[in-house]
Amino acid sequence: MRNIRVVIAKPGLDGHDRGAKVIARALRDAGMEVIYTGLRQTPEQIVDAALQEDADVIGLSILSGAHNHICPRVVELLEARKIPDVLVVVGGIIPDADLPKLHAIGITGVFPPGTSMQAIVEFIRQHARPEAATS
């Protein structure tokens, strides 16, 4: 039994990191181990970090509209590296029109503005891969 390990990442060129940092602290305060990658990480760097850190969860913060390019790439890379059971969640400004595309690649945790920190904590506890303990 161990704590859930989460990589929080800011992909793309955007630097608005308020949400990523607030969520990182909330998850840490909820007992999870949180690794924040910092800004402007490519999908490759993010998946590498998840592999190195033995992460159960990748949390992507995307406000710029680049999610249709970034999310599928992250999922593809997880499959290629044989860690497809890592849970991927996304927070930010994601138009409703793009939800079916995200659901189709298995990203069901999509958190729009106004989502409570508690709701995100609970979603991760419910859906993170079973070998991680509920922290």
Added chain:
Amino acid sequence: MNPVRSDAPPNHAPARPPRPERFTTISNLPIATVYGPAATADLVYDQDLGDPGQFPYTRGIHPSGYAGKLWTMRQFAGFGTPDETNARYRQLLDAGGTGLSVAFDLPTLMGRDPDHPLSLGEVGKCGVSVASLADMERLFAQIPLSTITTSMTINSPAAILLAMYLVVAEQQGADWREISGTIQNDILKEYIAQKEYIYPLGPSMRLVTDVFGFCAERGPRWNTISVSGYHIREAGSTALQELAFTLRDGIEYVEYGIEAGLAVDAFVPRMSFFFNAHNEFFEEIAKYRAARRLWSRVMRDRFGATDERSWKLRFHAQTAGVSLTAQQPHNNVIRTAVQALAAVLGGANSLHTNSLDEALALPTVEAATLALRTQQILAHESGLADVADPLGGSYYLEALTDELEAGAFEHFKTIDDLGGMVAAIEQGYPQREIANSAYKFQTEVEQGVRGIVGVNVHADDTAPGVPTLYIDEGVADDQVARLADLRRTRDGDRVTRSLDALRETARGRENLMPKLLDCVSAYATLGEMCDAFRDVWGEYEEAPAI
């Protein structure tokens, strides 16, 4: 697994939170229930307030307030291709907008061409894509730069975009000495809050002071910087932190300008400021009044400026994007109106009002028009603009103004002790302070201490949504294709020569603007010019910290 996208997240707060036992402002200043003469007993009118137009400009920089001239209604806009944004500008001007304000996309802000791998998925998304002079020509087609003032929100590559604008103005026959507008050019708040930095602090500050120096001689009506608290606030600071960090940034720029050999009164009159207009009504008004008083005192007493124009803090305000909710989006119209009211009562010189749909997407034309109408109603129907500083003398407001000024001076002292703002940034001080405030605010929202209608109070799953703008992925293809054409048809030797000269100048100390104008005129791309600087200066990397 059920999809989670809850427009009404689990709501642990009561529908109507109880009234707190004691009140504080968002900056944690304690508030009394009633204010009276004792709150302002120490104020000396001529020293601390002064009439509107008089030192220390607490009550405004114009003797007649808005009676002579209304604030400039300047709506920030940009998306997709230069042609699409040009159409939106002409629509805004037709609707009675009185100035333009350019939002650039992330590749442009970060100095990358649309065909760069890091630009994938970002072209035209958060603003307009401008990769070369050719794009700037399309952006301002049929818009007379001799009469319209333009604000450009760009920082790391600010000098380059300014050079592009100047060349387009010249093509139109406009005189550089007559045209006016603002280039944001505020790199310090990028390291502090918005994080759109490219180069290390030293060369970045040189680019800023090179713009100061160039415009002092060649473009005397241009606002060479917009020292911005807006992004600091959006990143989660309190009103007091916004005020203190922004003004301390202003002080840092003045010190660097002097260090670069400029006389204070030769460049400070063209410095302008940019503040957030947030929800807490009186504290926001007090913030603007305190900012004017602080700046005049600092400029006169710390720097010995003697030109009155150096003492007068002019500012743009924008309503708080971060206060907008995705839930019950129509409520955002009301939030924006209240915030705009605070900006006007605080004497904003120009104002942007946000659109109701901005927590969901970039605004539709209908939403952007409604946002402009909000300002027009305040200007023409409320009587608000008829009297200068109508709240001056309010016991509460004057007490808050004093407290914010005193609090800001304390922050100045802390930052001075750290070695100045550049040193403070390198030590992560303002970044840490802001992250702490952001987390505190969010925690208070979750606990129900701070109510947000539609989110943790009065949530309603059945509230109507709004239509949103969707940026087509085709924008990137279009911009990439145009760029390929440009690279094929321009004079390649001239581009190479101008970029070599730019690199050479970047190694020395000479003002970079003339060489940038050469590169721009040769149709060198933004990415090529920024890469030339990257070759010489390298890039800044922030140590990630939660």
